[in-house]
Amino acid sequence: MVTTDEKGPLTAKKKSVIIRSCDGDEFLVSESAAVLSTSLKKILEEKEDRLIHLSDIDNKTLAMVIAYLSTHADDGLSDDLKRSFDQEFVSGKEFDVLKYLVLATDTLQVTCLCYTVAKKMADIMKNKLVEWVRREFDIQNDYTPEAEAEIRRLDAWAWDDRQLEDD
Amino acid sequence: MSFKSIVRELKEMKDGIGSMSRRGVEGKHWRSRTRSFIAPDVAPFEPIEQGQWANLPPELLLDIIRRVEESETAWPARTVVLFCASVCRSWRDITKEIVKTPEECGRLTFPISLKQGPPWSNFLGTKFTIYDSQPPNDATVQHNSRQSRRFYPKQVSPKLPAYNYSVATISYELNVLRTRGPRRMHCMMHSIPVSSIQEGGTAPTPISFPHYIDDKHSSSPNLSSSPLSTSNSGTALVLKNKAPRWHEQLQCWCLNFKGRVTVASVKNFQLVAAVDPSVDVPAAEQEKVILQFGKIGKDIFTMDYRYPLSAFQAFAICLSSFDTKPACE
Numbered sequence: 001m002v003t004t005d006e007k008g009p010l011t012a013k014k015k016s017v018i019i020r021s022c023d024g025d026e027f028l029v030s031e032s033a034a035v036l037s038t039s040l041k042k043i044l045e046e047k048e049d050r051l052i053h054l055s056d057i058d059n060k061t062l063a064m065v066i067a068y069l070s071t072h073a074d075d076g077l078s079d080d081l082k083r084s085f086d087q088e089f090v091s092g093k094e095f096d097v098l099k100y101l102v103l104a105t106d107t108l109q110v111t112c113l114c115y116t117v118a119k120k121m122a123d124i125m126k127n128k129l130v131e132w133v134r135r136e137f138d139i140q141n142d143y144t145p146e147a148e149a150e151i152r153r154l155d156a157w158a159w160d161d162r163q164l165e166d167d
Numbered sequence: 168m169s170f171k172s173i174v175r176e177l178k179e180m181k182d183g184i185g186s187m188s189r190r191g192v193e194g195k196h197w198r199s200r201t202r203s204f205i206a207p208d209v210a211p212f213e214p215i216e217q218g219q220w221a222n223l224p225p226e227l228l229l230d231i232i233r234r235v236e237e238s239e240t241a242w243p244a245r246t247v248v249l250f251c252a253s254v255c256r257s258w259r260d261i262t263k264e265i266v267k268t269p270e271e272c273g274r275l276t277f278p279i280s281l282k283q284g285p286p287w288s289n290f291l292g293t294k295f296t297i298y299d300s301q302p303p304n305d306a307t308v309q310h311n312s313r314q315s316r317r318f319y320p321k322q323v324s325p326k327l328p329a330y331n332y333s334v335a336t337i338s339y340e341l342n343v344l345r346t347r348g349p350r351r352m353h354c355m356m357h358s359i360p361v362s363s364i365q366e367g368g369t370a371p372t373p374i375s376f377p378h379y380i381d382d383k384h385s386s387s388p389n390l391s392s393s394p395l396s397t398s399n400s401g402t403a404l405v406l407k408n409k410a411p412r413w414h415e416q417l418q419c420w421c422l423n424f425k426g427r428v429t430v431a432s433v434k435n436f437q438l439v440a441a442v443d444p445s446v447d448v449p450a451a452e453q454e455k456v457i458l459q460f461g462k463i464g465k466d467i468f469t470m471d472y473r474y475p476l477s478a479f480q481a482f483a484i485c486l487s488s489f490d491t492k493p494a495c496e
Protein backbone atom coordinates (compact mmCIF):
# COMPACT_ATOMS: atom_id res chain seq x y z
CA MET A 1 0.00 0.00 0.00
CA VAL A 2 1.17 3.44 -0.69
CA THR A 3 1.30 5.97 2.04
CA THR A 4 -1.12 8.87 2.09
CA ASP A 5 1.70 11.25 1.45
CA GLU A 6 2.28 9.75 -1.93
CA LYS A 7 -1.33 9.06 -2.64
CA GLY A 8 -2.47 12.64 -2.11
CA PRO A 9 -0.86 14.34 -5.08
CA LEU A 10 -1.36 11.26 -7.22
CA THR A 11 -5.14 11.31 -6.95
CA ALA A 12 -5.22 15.05 -7.42
CA LYS A 13 -3.43 14.61 -10.70
CA LYS A 14 -5.84 11.99 -11.86
CA LYS A 15 -8.89 14.15 -11.31
CA SER A 16 -10.91 14.19 -14.46
CA VAL A 17 -13.68 16.07 -16.15
CA ILE A 18 -16.24 15.15 -18.72
CA ILE A 19 -16.50 17.18 -21.84
CA ARG A 20 -19.56 16.86 -23.99
CA SER A 21 -19.64 17.73 -27.66
CA CYS A 22 -22.50 19.57 -29.32
CA ASP A 23 -23.75 16.29 -30.78
CA GLY A 24 -23.89 14.56 -27.43
CA ASP A 25 -20.69 12.53 -27.14
CA GLU A 26 -18.95 12.67 -23.83
CA PHE A 27 -15.23 12.44 -23.25
CA LEU A 28 -13.47 11.68 -20.01
CA VAL A 29 -10.43 13.91 -19.78
CA SER A 30 -7.86 14.30 -17.05
CA GLU A 31 -7.99 17.70 -15.47
CA SER A 32 -4.33 18.25 -16.21
CA ALA A 33 -5.14 17.91 -19.92
CA ALA A 34 -8.30 20.03 -19.75
CA VAL A 35 -6.59 22.99 -18.13
CA LEU A 36 -4.25 23.31 -21.12
CA SER A 37 -7.27 24.94 -22.68
CA THR A 38 -7.56 28.40 -21.20
CA SER A 39 -11.34 28.43 -21.60
CA LEU A 40 -11.81 25.09 -19.84
CA LYS A 41 -9.41 26.13 -17.12
CA LYS A 42 -11.47 29.24 -16.40
CA ILE A 43 -14.67 27.22 -16.21
CA LEU A 44 -13.08 24.70 -13.84
CA GLU A 45 -11.78 27.47 -11.63
CA GLU A 46 -15.14 29.14 -11.38
CA LYS A 47 -17.24 26.08 -10.67
CA GLU A 48 -16.70 22.72 -9.20
CA ASP A 49 -18.70 21.11 -11.95
CA ARG A 50 -17.06 18.25 -13.66
CA LEU A 51 -19.19 18.21 -16.80
CA ILE A 52 -18.64 20.78 -19.47
CA HIS A 53 -20.86 21.03 -22.49
CA LEU A 54 -19.46 22.62 -25.60
CA SER A 55 -22.36 23.82 -27.68
CA ASP A 56 -20.39 24.52 -30.82
CA ILE A 57 -17.80 21.77 -31.16
CA ASP A 58 -18.71 18.49 -32.79
CA ASN A 59 -17.53 15.10 -31.58
CA LYS A 60 -14.92 14.46 -34.27
CA THR A 61 -13.26 17.82 -33.74
CA LEU A 62 -13.47 17.54 -29.97
CA ALA A 63 -11.88 14.07 -30.08
CA MET A 64 -8.92 15.50 -31.99
CA VAL A 65 -8.50 18.41 -29.60
CA ILE A 66 -8.66 16.10 -26.60
CA ALA A 67 -6.09 13.76 -28.14
CA TYR A 68 -3.83 16.80 -28.49
CA LEU A 69 -4.47 17.99 -24.92
CA SER A 70 -3.89 14.54 -23.44
CA THR A 71 -0.62 14.13 -25.30
CA HIS A 72 0.63 17.51 -24.18
CA ALA A 73 -0.43 16.89 -20.58
CA ASP A 74 1.58 13.66 -20.49
CA ASP A 75 4.66 14.36 -18.42
CA GLY A 76 6.20 11.12 -19.60
CA LEU A 77 6.67 12.46 -23.14
CA SER A 78 9.66 14.55 -24.10
CA ASP A 79 9.23 17.94 -25.78
CA ASP A 80 10.70 16.49 -28.94
CA LEU A 81 8.09 13.76 -29.01
CA LYS A 82 5.36 16.32 -28.44
CA ARG A 83 6.68 18.41 -31.30
CA SER A 84 6.69 15.49 -33.68
CA PHE A 85 3.20 14.64 -32.49
CA ASP A 86 2.12 18.16 -33.46
CA GLN A 87 3.54 17.74 -36.95
CA GLU A 88 1.91 14.36 -37.31
CA PHE A 89 -1.31 15.76 -35.90
CA VAL A 90 -1.97 18.22 -38.73
CA SER A 91 -0.32 16.36 -41.59
CA GLY A 92 -2.68 14.87 -44.11
CA LYS A 93 -5.73 16.52 -42.62
CA GLU A 94 -8.28 17.90 -45.04
CA PHE A 95 -8.71 21.66 -45.17
CA ASP A 96 -12.30 21.22 -44.05
CA VAL A 97 -11.21 19.37 -40.92
CA LEU A 98 -8.63 22.03 -40.19
CA LYS A 99 -11.25 24.74 -40.39
CA TYR A 100 -13.31 23.12 -37.65
CA LEU A 101 -10.17 22.51 -35.66
CA VAL A 102 -8.97 26.08 -35.85
CA LEU A 103 -12.38 27.33 -34.78
CA ALA A 104 -12.50 24.87 -31.88
CA THR A 105 -9.01 25.71 -30.68
CA ASP A 106 -9.92 29.37 -30.85
CA THR A 107 -13.05 28.80 -28.79
CA LEU A 108 -11.21 26.64 -26.27
CA GLN A 109 -8.17 28.91 -26.36
CA VAL A 110 -5.64 26.22 -26.99
CA THR A 111 -3.09 28.66 -28.32
CA CYS A 112 -0.32 26.30 -29.45
CA LEU A 113 -2.65 24.06 -31.38
CA CYS A 114 -4.41 27.06 -32.88
CA TYR A 115 -1.05 28.26 -34.23
CA THR A 116 -0.12 24.85 -35.56
CA VAL A 117 -3.43 24.47 -37.36
CA ALA A 118 -3.39 28.01 -38.72
CA LYS A 119 0.10 27.39 -40.05
CA LYS A 120 -1.02 24.20 -41.76
CA MET A 121 -3.98 26.04 -43.30
CA ALA A 122 -1.64 28.73 -44.55
CA ASP A 123 0.56 26.09 -46.14
CA ILE A 124 -2.39 24.60 -47.97
CA MET A 125 -3.65 28.01 -49.12
CA LYS A 126 -0.42 28.68 -50.93
CA ASN A 127 -0.56 27.84 -54.62
CA LYS A 128 -4.32 27.97 -54.56
CA LEU A 129 -6.44 30.16 -56.75
CA VAL A 130 -8.25 33.08 -55.21
CA GLU A 131 -11.47 31.37 -56.30
CA TRP A 132 -10.50 28.30 -54.28
CA VAL A 133 -9.98 30.39 -51.17
CA ARG A 134 -13.34 32.08 -51.66
CA ARG A 135 -15.05 28.72 -52.02
CA GLU A 136 -13.39 27.22 -48.95
CA PHE A 137 -14.22 30.19 -46.74
CA ASP A 138 -17.67 30.78 -48.22
CA ILE A 139 -16.68 34.27 -49.14
CA GLN A 140 -18.83 36.30 -51.42
CA ASN A 141 -16.65 38.26 -53.77
CA ASP A 142 -17.70 41.79 -52.92
CA TYR A 143 -15.65 43.36 -55.67
CA THR A 144 -17.35 44.47 -58.82
CA PRO A 145 -15.71 43.00 -61.95
CA GLU A 146 -14.29 46.45 -62.63
CA ALA A 147 -12.88 46.80 -59.12
CA GLU A 148 -11.36 43.34 -59.28
CA ALA A 149 -9.78 44.08 -62.63
CA GLU A 150 -8.36 47.27 -61.17
CA ILE A 151 -6.84 45.40 -58.26
CA ARG A 152 -5.24 42.90 -60.62
CA ARG A 153 -3.88 45.79 -62.64
CA LEU A 154 -2.46 47.50 -59.57
CA ASP A 155 -0.95 44.31 -58.16
CA ALA A 156 0.01 43.15 -61.62
CA TRP A 157 3.28 41.63 -60.56
CA ALA A 158 1.45 38.90 -58.67
CA TRP A 159 -0.69 37.78 -61.56
CA ASP A 160 1.85 36.00 -63.68
CA ASP A 161 1.81 32.52 -65.12
CA ARG A 162 2.21 30.59 -61.93
CA GLN A 163 0.68 27.15 -61.83
CA LEU A 164 -2.11 27.26 -59.31
CA GLU A 165 -4.37 24.53 -58.04
CA ASP A 166 -8.10 24.76 -57.90
CA ASP A 167 -8.73 21.73 -55.74
CA MET B 168 -18.52 39.82 -45.15
CA SER B 169 -19.31 42.92 -43.24
CA PHE B 170 -17.48 43.91 -40.12
CA LYS B 171 -20.80 43.94 -38.34
CA SER B 172 -21.39 40.30 -39.09
CA ILE B 173 -17.91 39.45 -37.86
CA VAL B 174 -18.59 41.20 -34.61
CA ARG B 175 -21.93 39.49 -34.28
CA GLU B 176 -20.40 36.12 -34.91
CA LEU B 177 -17.68 36.83 -32.43
CA LYS B 178 -20.19 37.84 -29.82
CA GLU B 179 -22.22 34.70 -30.35
CA MET B 180 -19.10 32.67 -30.01
CA LYS B 181 -18.17 34.26 -26.71
CA ASP B 182 -21.74 33.84 -25.50
CA GLY B 183 -21.44 30.23 -26.51
CA ILE B 184 -18.51 29.77 -24.17
CA GLY B 185 -20.37 31.56 -21.44
CA SER B 186 -23.35 29.27 -21.70
CA MET B 187 -21.39 26.06 -21.62
CA SER B 188 -23.38 23.96 -19.26
CA ARG B 189 -21.73 22.79 -16.13
CA ARG B 190 -23.21 20.14 -13.99
CA GLY B 191 -22.00 18.93 -10.70
CA VAL B 192 -20.83 15.50 -11.65
CA GLU B 193 -17.66 14.03 -10.30
CA GLY B 194 -15.85 12.56 -13.22
CA LYS B 195 -15.00 9.30 -11.53
CA HIS B 196 -16.52 7.14 -14.17
CA TRP B 197 -17.21 7.31 -17.84
CA ARG B 198 -20.63 8.54 -18.72
CA SER B 199 -22.03 6.76 -21.66
CA ARG B 200 -23.69 8.87 -24.28
CA THR B 201 -26.98 7.09 -23.71
CA ARG B 202 -27.23 8.30 -20.18
CA SER B 203 -30.03 10.77 -19.76
CA PHE B 204 -28.84 14.21 -19.08
CA ILE B 205 -30.74 17.42 -18.64
CA ALA B 206 -29.06 20.63 -19.54
CA PRO B 207 -31.50 23.50 -19.82
CA ASP B 208 -29.01 26.09 -21.00
CA VAL B 209 -27.59 24.06 -23.83
CA ALA B 210 -28.23 25.23 -27.33
CA PRO B 211 -29.64 22.44 -29.46
CA PHE B 212 -27.17 21.01 -31.89
CA GLU B 213 -27.63 22.40 -35.31
CA PRO B 214 -25.95 21.14 -38.42
CA ILE B 215 -23.35 23.61 -39.52
CA GLU B 216 -24.85 25.96 -42.01
CA GLN B 217 -23.35 27.09 -45.24
CA GLY B 218 -21.56 30.34 -44.99
CA GLN B 219 -20.22 30.02 -41.48
CA TRP B 220 -16.64 30.23 -42.65
CA ALA B 221 -17.29 33.63 -44.08
CA ASN B 222 -17.67 34.74 -40.47
CA LEU B 223 -14.48 33.37 -39.02
CA PRO B 224 -13.45 35.44 -36.03
CA PRO B 225 -11.30 38.24 -37.41
CA GLU B 226 -8.39 37.51 -35.12
CA LEU B 227 -8.37 33.93 -36.36
CA LEU B 228 -8.38 35.03 -39.97
CA LEU B 229 -5.65 37.51 -39.14
CA ASP B 230 -3.64 34.66 -37.71
CA ILE B 231 -3.99 32.48 -40.78
CA ILE B 232 -3.17 35.26 -43.21
CA ARG B 233 -0.24 36.35 -41.06
CA ARG B 234 1.14 32.84 -41.31
CA VAL B 235 0.80 32.94 -45.07
CA GLU B 236 2.61 36.28 -45.07
CA GLU B 237 5.41 35.17 -42.75
CA SER B 238 6.16 31.97 -44.57
CA GLU B 239 6.73 33.46 -48.01
CA THR B 240 9.34 36.16 -47.90
CA ALA B 241 10.66 35.98 -51.44
CA TRP B 242 9.16 36.43 -54.86
CA PRO B 243 7.51 34.85 -56.76
CA ALA B 244 6.17 32.74 -53.88
CA ARG B 245 5.14 35.90 -52.06
CA THR B 246 2.49 36.42 -54.69
CA VAL B 247 0.20 34.44 -52.36
CA VAL B 248 0.04 37.47 -50.08
CA LEU B 249 -1.44 39.53 -52.89
CA PHE B 250 -3.86 36.70 -53.59
CA CYS B 251 -5.09 36.92 -50.02
CA ALA B 252 -5.50 40.62 -50.56
CA SER B 253 -7.73 40.05 -53.56
CA VAL B 254 -10.18 37.60 -52.04
CA CYS B 255 -12.57 40.27 -50.84
CA ARG B 256 -12.50 43.69 -49.24
CA SER B 257 -12.15 42.55 -45.66
CA TRP B 258 -9.35 40.15 -46.56
CA ARG B 259 -7.61 42.98 -48.33
CA ASP B 260 -7.93 45.18 -45.27
CA ILE B 261 -6.58 42.43 -43.04
CA THR B 262 -3.72 41.68 -45.40
CA LYS B 263 -2.78 45.32 -45.65
CA GLU B 264 -2.79 45.50 -41.89
CA ILE B 265 -0.40 42.57 -41.69
CA VAL B 266 1.99 43.55 -44.43
CA LYS B 267 4.66 45.83 -43.10
CA THR B 268 6.62 48.39 -45.03
CA PRO B 269 10.02 47.36 -46.41
CA GLU B 270 11.58 49.61 -43.79
CA GLU B 271 10.11 47.39 -41.10
CA CYS B 272 10.39 43.96 -42.66
CA GLY B 273 12.71 44.23 -45.66
CA ARG B 274 10.18 42.72 -48.06
CA LEU B 275 8.45 44.08 -51.10
CA THR B 276 4.77 43.26 -51.31
CA PHE B 277 2.35 45.74 -52.75
CA PRO B 278 3.51 48.04 -55.55
CA ILE B 279 3.60 50.87 -53.02
CA SER B 280 6.62 49.08 -51.51
CA LEU B 281 8.69 50.58 -54.31
CA LYS B 282 8.09 53.99 -52.83
CA GLN B 283 9.15 52.92 -49.37
CA GLY B 284 12.63 52.65 -47.98
CA PRO B 285 14.13 49.24 -47.17
CA PRO B 286 15.51 48.44 -43.71
CA TRP B 287 18.48 50.03 -42.08
CA SER B 288 20.61 47.01 -41.65
CA ASN B 289 20.34 44.65 -44.60
CA PHE B 290 22.78 45.95 -47.10
CA LEU B 291 25.20 44.94 -47.29
CA GLY B 292 27.32 67.58 -66.66
CA THR B 293 24.02 67.21 -66.81
CA LYS B 294 21.23 67.82 -64.52
CA PHE B 295 18.41 65.40 -64.04
CA THR B 296 15.23 65.79 -62.08
CA ILE B 297 13.16 62.90 -60.85
CA TYR B 298 9.47 63.60 -60.82
CA ASP B 299 6.77 61.71 -59.08
CA SER B 300 3.09 62.10 -59.77
CA GLN B 301 2.32 61.68 -56.10
CA PRO B 302 3.70 63.40 -53.05
CA PRO B 303 5.24 61.35 -50.27
CA ASN B 304 2.66 61.05 -47.54
CA ASP B 305 4.28 63.00 -44.80
CA ALA B 306 5.34 66.23 -46.26
CA THR B 307 8.98 66.84 -45.88
CA VAL B 308 11.58 69.18 -47.02
CA GLN B 309 11.92 72.76 -48.00
CA HIS B 310 10.80 74.77 -50.93
CA ASN B 311 10.79 73.60 -54.52
CA SER B 312 8.06 71.05 -54.36
CA ARG B 313 6.18 71.30 -57.55
CA GLN B 314 8.73 72.54 -59.94
CA SER B 315 7.53 73.52 -63.29
CA ARG B 316 9.39 72.10 -66.20
CA ARG B 317 11.04 75.32 -67.18
CA PHE B 318 14.40 74.00 -66.01
CA TYR B 319 14.48 71.77 -69.07
CA PRO B 320 15.26 68.70 -67.04
CA LYS B 321 15.41 65.36 -68.69
CA GLN B 322 12.39 63.38 -67.75
CA VAL B 323 13.22 60.13 -66.09
CA SER B 324 9.57 59.25 -66.12
CA PRO B 325 8.42 58.26 -69.62
CA LYS B 326 5.15 60.09 -69.44
CA LEU B 327 4.36 63.37 -67.90
CA PRO B 328 1.90 62.98 -65.09
CA ALA B 329 -0.75 65.51 -64.27
CA TYR B 330 1.13 66.64 -61.20
CA ASN B 331 4.86 66.76 -60.91
CA TYR B 332 6.50 66.56 -57.57
CA SER B 333 10.20 66.90 -57.77
CA VAL B 334 11.61 64.22 -55.52
CA ALA B 335 15.26 64.54 -56.43
CA THR B 336 17.74 66.46 -58.53
CA ILE B 337 20.83 64.71 -59.78
CA SER B 338 23.74 66.62 -61.14
CA TYR B 339 26.89 65.21 -62.63
CA GLU B 340 29.89 67.42 -62.01
CA LEU B 341 32.59 68.05 -64.45
CA ASN B 342 35.20 65.45 -63.85
CA VAL B 343 37.54 66.92 -61.28
CA LEU B 344 40.06 64.20 -61.87
CA ARG B 345 40.13 65.06 -65.55
CA THR B 346 40.20 62.10 -67.82
CA ARG B 347 39.13 58.58 -66.95
CA GLY B 348 38.36 59.30 -63.34
CA PRO B 349 35.08 58.40 -61.77
CA ARG B 350 32.07 60.57 -62.27
CA ARG B 351 31.00 62.91 -59.53
CA MET B 352 27.34 62.76 -58.71
CA HIS B 353 25.36 65.02 -56.48
CA CYS B 354 21.82 63.96 -55.60
CA MET B 355 19.56 66.33 -53.78
CA MET B 356 16.73 64.22 -52.36
CA HIS B 357 13.98 66.82 -51.97
CA SER B 358 11.57 64.36 -50.44
CA ILE B 359 13.94 62.93 -47.83
CA PRO B 360 15.00 65.09 -44.90
CA VAL B 361 18.57 64.73 -43.72
CA SER B 362 17.09 63.97 -40.30
CA SER B 363 16.06 60.58 -41.69
CA ILE B 364 19.59 59.28 -41.15
CA GLN B 365 19.89 60.80 -37.73
CA GLU B 366 19.07 58.85 -34.61
CA GLY B 367 15.35 58.13 -34.57
CA GLY B 368 14.71 59.82 -37.90
CA THR B 369 12.23 58.59 -40.46
CA ALA B 370 11.88 58.83 -44.20
CA PRO B 371 8.51 59.56 -45.80
CA THR B 372 6.73 56.25 -46.16
CA PRO B 373 3.55 56.36 -48.21
CA ILE B 374 1.27 53.45 -47.35
CA SER B 375 -0.99 53.60 -50.37
CA PHE B 376 -1.30 55.24 -53.73
CA PRO B 377 -3.81 58.02 -54.04
CA HIS B 378 -6.92 56.93 -55.96
CA TYR B 379 -6.26 53.39 -54.92
CA ILE B 380 -9.26 51.22 -55.53
CA ASP B 381 -9.83 50.57 -51.84
CA ASP B 382 -9.92 54.20 -51.08
CA LYS B 383 -12.77 54.85 -53.42
CA HIS B 384 -15.07 55.79 -50.61
CA SER B 385 -12.70 58.08 -48.89
CA SER B 386 -12.31 61.46 -50.40
CA SER B 387 -9.53 61.49 -52.91
CA PRO B 388 -6.56 63.50 -51.80
CA ASN B 389 -6.25 66.90 -53.26
CA LEU B 390 -2.79 66.74 -54.66
CA SER B 391 -2.41 70.37 -55.38
CA SER B 392 -3.10 71.27 -51.78
CA SER B 393 -0.49 68.95 -50.32
CA PRO B 394 2.81 69.75 -51.91
CA LEU B 395 6.08 68.62 -50.40
CA SER B 396 6.74 72.01 -48.97
CA THR B 397 3.98 72.07 -46.38
CA SER B 398 6.21 71.39 -43.44
CA ASN B 399 9.75 72.26 -42.79
CA SER B 400 11.28 69.28 -41.07
CA GLY B 401 14.80 70.13 -42.08
CA THR B 402 17.02 70.29 -45.07
CA ALA B 403 17.05 67.75 -47.83
CA LEU B 404 19.32 64.72 -47.77
CA VAL B 405 22.18 65.04 -50.22
CA LEU B 406 23.98 62.03 -51.62
CA LYS B 407 27.48 62.12 -53.02
CA ASN B 408 29.93 59.66 -54.45
CA LYS B 409 31.93 57.58 -52.10
CA ALA B 410 35.48 58.53 -52.95
CA PRO B 411 37.31 55.74 -54.77
CA ARG B 412 40.88 54.93 -53.89
CA TRP B 413 43.68 54.66 -56.38
CA HIS B 414 44.89 51.11 -56.75
CA GLU B 415 48.62 51.17 -57.43
CA GLN B 416 48.93 47.66 -58.81
CA LEU B 417 45.91 47.81 -61.07
CA GLN B 418 46.54 51.46 -61.92
CA CYS B 419 42.89 52.37 -61.61
CA TRP B 420 40.30 53.82 -59.26
CA CYS B 421 38.68 51.18 -57.06
CA LEU B 422 35.62 50.89 -54.89
CA ASN B 423 34.70 47.90 -52.79
CA PHE B 424 31.35 46.65 -54.08
CA LYS B 425 31.56 43.53 -51.94
CA GLY B 426 31.35 41.27 -54.95
CA ARG B 427 28.16 42.78 -56.32
CA VAL B 428 29.86 44.57 -59.20
CA THR B 429 32.37 42.71 -61.32
CA VAL B 430 33.06 44.73 -64.46
CA ALA B 431 34.90 48.03 -64.57
CA SER B 432 32.65 50.74 -65.93
CA VAL B 433 32.27 54.48 -65.81
CA LYS B 434 28.70 53.86 -64.70
CA ASN B 435 29.68 52.11 -61.48
CA PHE B 436 29.08 54.20 -58.42
CA GLN B 437 28.44 54.18 -54.69
CA LEU B 438 26.58 56.96 -52.97
CA VAL B 439 26.88 58.02 -49.36
CA ALA B 440 25.25 60.85 -47.45
CA ALA B 441 26.93 64.21 -47.84
CA VAL B 442 26.40 65.67 -44.42
CA ASP B 443 27.13 69.17 -43.30
CA PRO B 444 29.40 69.10 -40.21
CA SER B 445 26.82 71.15 -38.34
CA VAL B 446 24.31 68.32 -38.63
CA ASP B 447 24.63 65.62 -36.03
CA VAL B 448 25.01 62.39 -37.98
CA PRO B 449 27.29 59.65 -36.67
CA ALA B 450 30.43 59.08 -38.70
CA ALA B 451 29.52 55.43 -39.21
CA GLU B 452 26.27 56.56 -40.76
CA GLN B 453 28.11 58.84 -43.16
CA GLU B 454 30.29 55.95 -44.29
CA LYS B 455 27.34 53.72 -45.13
CA VAL B 456 26.71 53.19 -48.81
CA ILE B 457 23.08 54.09 -49.43
CA LEU B 458 22.99 53.21 -53.10
CA GLN B 459 25.40 51.27 -55.22
CA PHE B 460 25.13 50.44 -58.86
CA GLY B 461 27.45 48.73 -61.25
CA LYS B 462 28.11 46.49 -64.17
CA ILE B 463 28.34 42.71 -64.03
CA GLY B 464 28.11 41.95 -67.75
CA LYS B 465 27.12 43.30 -71.11
CA ASP B 466 23.98 45.32 -70.48
CA ILE B 467 23.60 43.73 -67.03
CA PHE B 468 23.83 45.77 -63.86
CA THR B 469 23.10 45.31 -60.20
CA MET B 470 21.48 47.85 -57.94
CA ASP B 471 21.62 47.74 -54.14
CA TYR B 472 19.80 50.33 -52.13
CA ARG B 473 18.89 50.84 -48.53
CA TYR B 474 17.03 53.12 -46.19
CA PRO B 475 16.09 55.91 -46.57
CA LEU B 476 15.88 55.50 -50.34
CA SER B 477 12.91 53.78 -51.93
CA ALA B 478 13.26 51.40 -54.87
CA PHE B 479 11.68 54.05 -57.08
CA GLN B 480 14.19 56.73 -56.11
CA ALA B 481 17.13 54.35 -56.31
CA PHE B 482 16.12 53.13 -59.74
CA ALA B 483 15.63 56.64 -61.04
CA ILE B 484 19.08 57.70 -59.89
CA CYS B 485 20.63 54.66 -61.55
CA LEU B 486 18.77 55.32 -64.78
CA SER B 487 20.32 58.76 -64.96
CA SER B 488 23.76 57.19 -65.24
CA PHE B 489 22.84 55.70 -68.60
CA ASP B 490 22.53 58.99 -70.36
CA THR B 491 25.72 59.84 -72.21
CA LYS B 492 27.49 62.73 -70.57
CA PRO B 493 30.09 64.26 -72.81
CA ALA B 494 30.77 66.80 -70.11
CA CYS B 495 31.90 64.13 -67.72
CA GLU B 496 33.95 61.77 -69.79
